[in-house]
Amino acid sequence: xxxxxxGFGTTVFAxxxxxxxxxxxxxxxxxFPDTDGPAKLLETxxxxxxxxxxxxxxxxxxxxxxxxxxxxxADRYGLTYDPDGEVLVTVGxxxxxxxxxxxxxxxxxxxxVFEPYYDSYAAIxxxxxxxxxxxxxxxxxxxxxxxxxxLRAAVTPRTRVLLLNSPHNPTGTVFxxxxxxxxxxxxxxxxxxxxxxxxxxxxxxDGPAAHVPLATLPGMRERTVAISSxxxxxxxxxWKVGWxxxxxxxxxxxxxxxxxxxxxxxxxxxxxxAYALREEREWAExxxxxxxxxxxRLSDGLTAAGLTTFRPQGTYFVQADVRPxxxxxxREFVTALHERAGIVAIPxxxxxxxxxxxxxxxxxxxxxxxxxDEAVERLRRL
Ligand code: PMP
Ligand code: GLN
Numbered sequence: 001x002x003x004x005x006x007g008f009g010t011t012v013f014a015x016x017x018x019x020x021x022x023x024x025x026x027x028x029x030x031x032f033p034d035t036d037g038p039a040k041l042l043e044t045x046x047x048x049x050x051x052x053x054x055x056x057x058x059x060x061x062x063x064x065x066x067x068x069x070x071x072x073x074a075d076r077y078g079l080t081y082d083p084d085g086e087v088l089v090t091v092g093x094x095x096x097x098x099x100x101x102x103x104x105x106x107x108x109x110x111x112x113v114f115e116p117y118y119d120s121y122a123a124i125x126x127x128x129x130x131x132x133x134x135x136x137x138x139x140x141x142x143x144x145x146x147x148x149x150x151l152r153a154a155v156t157p158r159t160r161v162l163l164l165n166s167p168h169n170p171t172g173t174v175f176x177x178x179x180x181x182x183x184x185x186x187x188x189x190x191x192x193x194x195x196x197x198x199x200x201x202x203x204x205x206d207g208p209a210a211h212v213p214l215a216t217l218p219g220m221r222e223r224t225v226a227i228s229s230x231x232x233x234x235x236x237x238x239w240k241v242g243w244x245x246x247x248x249x250x251x252x253x254x255x256x257x258x259x260x261x262x263x264x265x266x267x268x269x270x271x272x273x274a275y276a277l278r279e280e281r282e283w284a285e286x287x288x289x290x291x292x293x294x295x296x297r298l299s300d301g302l303t304a305a306g307l308t309t310f311r312p313q314g315t316y317f318v319q320a321d322v323r324p325x326x327x328x329x330x331r332e333f334v335t336a337l338h339e340r341a342g343i344v345a346i347p348x349x350x351x352x353x354x355x356x357x358x359x360x361x362x363x364x365x366x367x368x369x370x371x372x373d374e375a376v377e378r379l380r381r382l
Contacts, residue, residue: 008123012350020344026367026375028298029344031169031316033366037235037276038283044275045239048268057267059259060251061089061243065270068277069243077213079221081245088251090258091265092240093199093229098124099258100195100225100244101161105130109160114146116170116351116360118197121163133159134353137171142310144171144319148182155190162192164214167200170348170362171319172312174204177212184217193250194224199242202233202284204314205292211314215245225250230273232316233284235366239269291316291365294372298365301376316366319348321359325382329358337361341378 016029036042060066066083073079081087090096097120105111107129113121115134125132133154137144155162164183166175175183187194196214204210215224229242242265244254276283295311299318302309308321322333330347337343348360365372 004126004129005123008126011119012346013119016344016346019338023338023342025338025342025344026371026378027344028363028365028367028375029346031232031364031366032237033235033316034368034371035235038280041234041236041272041276041280045268045272048271053267053271055267057264057270059264060255061087061265062267062270062274065089065241065243065274065277068274069245072277073213073226073245077216079213079215079245082248085248086245086251088244088246088255088258089265089270090227090229090242090244091262092231093197093227093242094120094240095258095262095265096227096229096242096244096254097121097195097197098127099254099261100227100250101125101128101130101163103253103257104193104195104225104250105160108158110156110158112151112154112159112162112192114164114168115353116348116357117163118165118169119351130160131158132353136352136354136356137168137173138356139310139321143313144168144173144310145179151182151186155186155192159190159192161195162187163195163197165197166214167198167204167211167312167314169200169315170317170346170351170360172310172315172317174206174210174313175212180212180214180217184214184220187223188219192223194220196224196226198226198228199232200315201228202288203291203316204288205295206313208285208288222247225254230269230276233287234273234276234280235287236269236273239266239273241265241269241273294365294367294369297369297372298363298376301372301379302363305376305379305382317362317364319360319362322361323359330361333361336382341375341381343375343378 013030020027066087070083225246231237327333346362349357
């Protein structure tokens with residue numbers, strides 16, 4: 001393994017899901033729902049396969065999907081993108097993140113990222129030969145946020161990109177307009193490219209419009225590469241259809257890399273996702289409402305079990321501080337949770353450079369109510 005990938009072993013998600021499968025534990029670790037997306041969406045993919053959509057689609061993505069993505073950004077956020085040149089379809093948000101960072105970050109350039117950060121960010125920044133500059137999110141009034149001074153201090157003359165994930169995995173924070181204004185200020189002032197990971201854009205619990213894309217702020221559209229995907233919105237995390245929307249110069253750069261990573265994304269799923277973006281908005285809204293109830297169900301259960309719970313504003317994860325139960329850190333807790341209660345969760349410290357994440361554990365609540373209830377019941381064994 002090359003030196004720049006030393007230290008990146010198996011992802012914690014794969015590790016924890018394998019553990020759950022091996023031992024039959026309840027898997028509140030890796031974030032994937034245990035129910036399927038809308039039936040008509042699944043049928044559309046099956047029909048696309050049977051109907052012959054089985055050869056390479058165009059490199060930038062099926063025109064039909066690029067149009068659906070552009071229409072979604074316009075209708076939902078008032079952001080207009082040309083489907084031909086400002087939208088690029090990728091193999092999930094994961095490939096989008098990889099292609100964007102590899103296309104835009106030179107060796108030695110810095111990427112500002114909020115910690116805890118999604119695991120692939122660190123690996124891809126390292127692969128690109130870049131340097132991550134973490135800014136820690138800390139609890140403040142029941143949610144995780146950053147200190148503006150620390151954000152400003154993280155920027156240096158070598159900073160090229162600010163990578164923002166909102167709604168934020170794993171803390172569940174949905175960045176407010178005020179927070180985004182501070183971030184936008186920093187980007188404009190230092191001429192940074194903003195890369196926004198918006199895969200949880202529909203999963204916000206304080207109202208359907210709570211997610212504000214950074215690109216909607218003044219002067220930001222021209223410097224923002226926005227990433228999203230279908231996995232969370234339509235409960236098809238295994239389909240791996242994602243996309244970026246950005247000005248043409250960025251899309252051209254990213255496509256140059258993307259064409260040699262995968263060339264193109266899977267044809268039948270692209271067609272199905274185009275259908276869903278157009279026709280399944282109500283289903284996505286129903287999912288949001290149902291997940292809000294699940295958020296409360298699990299958050300209340302964790303609180304009742306004695307953990308300090310940070311009820312999230314978005315995503316399908318809830319973070320909890322394990323110290324009130326007498327555990328030293330999240331890893332110790334996760335081991336006990338598995339051994340005594342048969343539940344798998346994620347020790348959030350793996351998403352930090354600093355030790356600020358040591359006391360936290362992340363639980364996924366995108367599960368059937370009976371699974372959540374069983375988990376809550378078992379938490380009493382701790
Ligand atoms: N970004 C974040 C913040 C995520 O939580 C995930 C995990 N689903 C991804 C990106 C990857 O998305 P995809 O499955 O579309 O590759
Ligand atoms: N995004 C999912 C999570 O945070 C997992 C994705 C993965 O397994 N890489 O749980």
